[in-house]
Amino acid sequence: MRTKVTLVLVFLNVALFYVIFFVQEKWKPATDTSVILGPEVANIQSLTVTDNTTGATTALERRGEKWFQTQPLAWPANELAVRTIISELQFLRPISQFPVADLEKSGLSLATYGLEKPPLTLSFTPATSPGAPAPAPVLVRIGNSTDVSNYLYILSPDGTRIHVVPRTLAESLSRTLQSMRSDELFTIRVFEARSLNLEPAAGSRVRFRRENDKWFIEGLSISLTRANKQLTELALADLRALRVHSFVNPTAPEAEAARAALATPALRITIEGNNRRETLLLGPVAPAASVPSESASQPATLNPQLPDSPPEPATLRYALMETDETGGTTPARATLFTVSIRDKFLNGTLLNAQRELREKQILDLDPSTLSSITIASPQSTQELVLQRLDTSNAWQIVLRNPGREVQTQPADRSIVETLIASLVRLSVDDTPENPGFIDVASEAQKEEFGFNRPARTLTFTGPPAQPPVRLLIASSQDRRTYARLASQEYIYRISDEILRELPVDPLHYRERLLRELPASTTLTALKLTDLSNDTVVLDTSLPLPADTTLNREAIESLATQLRTLRAKNFTATEFTKTVTTAGEERGWKYRLDASLTSTPTSAPVTSTLFIADRSGGGIQLVGSPEFNAVFEAEQPLIEALFPLTYGPRDPGPPPAPAPTATPAP
Known part of the structure; x- marks a missing residue:
């Protein structure tokens, strides 16, 4: 039985094979799928x-x-x-x-x-x-x-x-x-560009050169200076956006005159890329002198024009193009065309590129790599150093006083970072009326601008492989502020605000957070003593009992402030037994003792603060032998102390006037 089934299956397979390879071929329509060209x-x-x-x-x-x-x-x-x-x-x-x-x-x-x-x-x-x-x-x-x-x-x-x-x-x-025909002029992309050369007919040649991710300017009276990377690359993008407006008939009457004028072009623009370069020669104005900006290249700006804003004026100019791809064409053999270029871009950016594209940010610093900042002033005998401790951005103050040991104090991270941000943003105050760049300053100019005795000398130290950067800030005889890098021979005019942001006083940079008790530490008692008559104003254990008659709100607020103790400002470099209040040297008015325990079985530790009389509505000085500091209390601490120190003497608000009887009608 199995043999018969096998033979039938073999016969069916042979029949199917015959249908597929012989019969089905006859069903296909005859179509020609051959290509025409070889x-x-x-x-x-x-x-x-x-x-x-x-x-x-x-x-x-x-x-x-x-x-x-x-x-x-x-x-x-x-x-x-x-x-x-x-x-x-x-x-x-x-x-x-x-x-x-x-x-x-x-x-x-x-x-x-x-x-x-x-x-x-x-x-x-x-x-x-x-x-x-x-x-x-x-x-x-x-x-x-x-x-x-x-x-x-x-x-x-x-x-x-x-x-x-x-x-x-x-x-x-x-x-x-x-x-x-392509309507593009420059085909070298911004990321490929290695240099930008601008040669105006009236003026000196300026070259912008890329080194890694930075741009530099050559051809100024100084040897080399930084260019603004963003503005330079926006200018390159604007050049790439230029398009051919129209080609000029070589037999037209104006063609010969335009070519003659382009022998000495108004501006020669050359972009160099990877093993190639392209040059645009801008010549005289074409007959259709003014064209709407829609037919000109659109600016590659970060702030595009609003829809309702008027179009930027543009001018049609004769031009020639030289490229390596065309075998280094010369103006005599190149194709003459017209290009529409925005007036602001040509006259404002390209013809004044050494000023418009120059980097106005003075310091080229990476905040993340700074290891220390040294601030010195001729008015101070000590040299202040802000030093980074580790990669967690913790900073400390290093004080170097002549004849004394080096002292260190924790620095306030937010204040140091704010200072660094201000210095990184420090830029030239440059306007057409008051230029901010003074190139190749002579020794007489340096003295005139105050650099013989600079108001501040800052030294920035970074990675070991990089040399320190020194910045000098001086005030001139006309009371303007100038800056100069010690490694450069030119001067910048800057805003006067920077000197107010650079005090040499170490107290300005000291860490405001004096203490933050861990959750395991308990505040077990408070004692407030009036030192003027040696009387105890407050003596209580914590937490307060439920039936206490004391000012619960004030005491609990004071305990909260003592757990996280912060200074508003520091007024002395170390703790002293007397303090100046209201213009007089006086002893401390109050002593506040807080008992602290870290575990239920450990002996209490006493933390003491000395408190002066209030100098005004928002100023009250506090002294701490523990932290060797005298500082202004923050407002929450002042408000917590007030009911305990001045509350008994506070007459309170005046009584409300008695209601006036209204006569009967």
């Missing part, structure tokens, strides 16, 4: 499109990886348009076809299909290996449209067959001459 279309070197109706011819040539138009004008080609044509040729397949030899039998000819004198012809030359003879051009004639308008007739290169193909080929070839 393998030579895969590597085209040159391409010519002729419109026989108008006589216009566009010739294109590949140089390296780029395409250039050589006729009617020499100019870089529109890469997308050229690649679209090549793609159409590579994948050109007939919908149907018939031999030319059969036309005569039907009483037809090439003229019937528009192929005897075709309206459009295309010829291309394939690339060859070096030294090989140049191959003959491949000619494709494109005739009339078929009765179905989506197709047209073309003649095969050997002239033996007529093909019916989609009319997308003709649409690609019928592009206007303008669309075959």
Whole structure:
């Protein structure tokens, strides 16, 4: 039984095989899937499109990886348009076809299909290996449209067959001459640019050079200075946004005069990239002198124009382009065109680039790598050092007093970081009326501006591999403030505010948080003594009993302030037994003793604060032997102390006036 089943299955498989490979082939419609053009279309070197109706011819040539138009004008080609044509040729397949030899039998000819004198012809030359003879051009004639308008007739290169193909080929070839040309001027992208050279006819050459991620200016009276990276790259982006406005007919009367003027251009702009460079020569104003900004390049600005704002004025100028891709064309052979450029960009940015694009931020510091800041002043005998302790951004104050040991105190991190932020933002106060850059300052100028005795000398220390940076800040005879880096020979005018932000007093930078008790530490008792008469104002254990008659709110608030003890400002570098209040040297008014225990079984530790009389509504001095400090109390501590120290003497608010009886009507 199994043998019979096996034989039946084998027979069915053989039958199925026969149907698939013999019978099914006869069911397929006969279609021609062959391409019209041969393998030579895969590597085209040159391409010519002729419109026989108008006589216009566009010739294109590949140089390296780029395409250039050589006729009617020499100019870089529109890469997308050229690649679209090549793609159409590579994948050109007939919908149907018939031999030319059969036309005569039907009483037809090439003229019937528009192929005897075709309206459009295309010829291309394939690339060859070096030294090989140049191959003959491949000619494709494109005739009339078929009765179905989506197709047209073309003649095969050997002239033996007529093909019916989609009319997308003709649409690609019928592009206007303008669309075959690229309208770009600069093709070097911002990230690729290595330098920007500006050579005005009236003025000196200025060169911007990139080093790693920074830009520098060469060509000033000084040897080298920093350029503003963001503004420089925005200027490069604006240059890349420039487009050809129109090409000038070389036989036009104005063309010769424009070329002569461009022999000494108003501005020569050169961008250098990776092994290539491009140069734009800007010449005189073209006849259509003023054009709306819509036809000019759009500014690559961080703050684009609002929709309702008036357009920026722009001017049309004659120009020439020199690029390495065109073999280093010279102005005598280059194509003349016009370009619309915004007046503000040309006159404000490019022609004043050494000022407009110069870095106005004085210090080039990375706050995260700073290890110390030294502040010195001729009015102070001590040198103040702010030193980073570790990578957690903890800072300390290092005091170096002549004849005394070096002292250290914790620094307030927020104050130090605010200071660093102000110094990083320190910039030149530069206006057209009052220039902020003084280049190549003489020794006499340095003395005139106060640098013989600078108000502040700051030294910034970073990674060991980098040398320290010294910044000098001085006040001139005209009471203006100037800054100068010790390694440079030029001076900056800056805002006067910086000196107020740079006190040399170490108390200004000291850590305001004196104590923050951990949760395991308990405040067990408070005792407040009036030292003027040695009387106890308050003596209580904590927490307060439920039936206490004491001011619970004031005592609990005071206990909270003692757990996290902060200073508003420090007034002395160390604790003293007397304090100046209301202009008089006096002893402390109160002593506040707080008992602290870290565990239930440990012996209590007493923490003592001395409190002075209030000097005003918001000032009350506090002294701490434990922290060796005298400081102004913060307002919450002042308010917690008031009911306990002044409360018994406070008469309270005046009584409300008795209500006046209203007479009966």
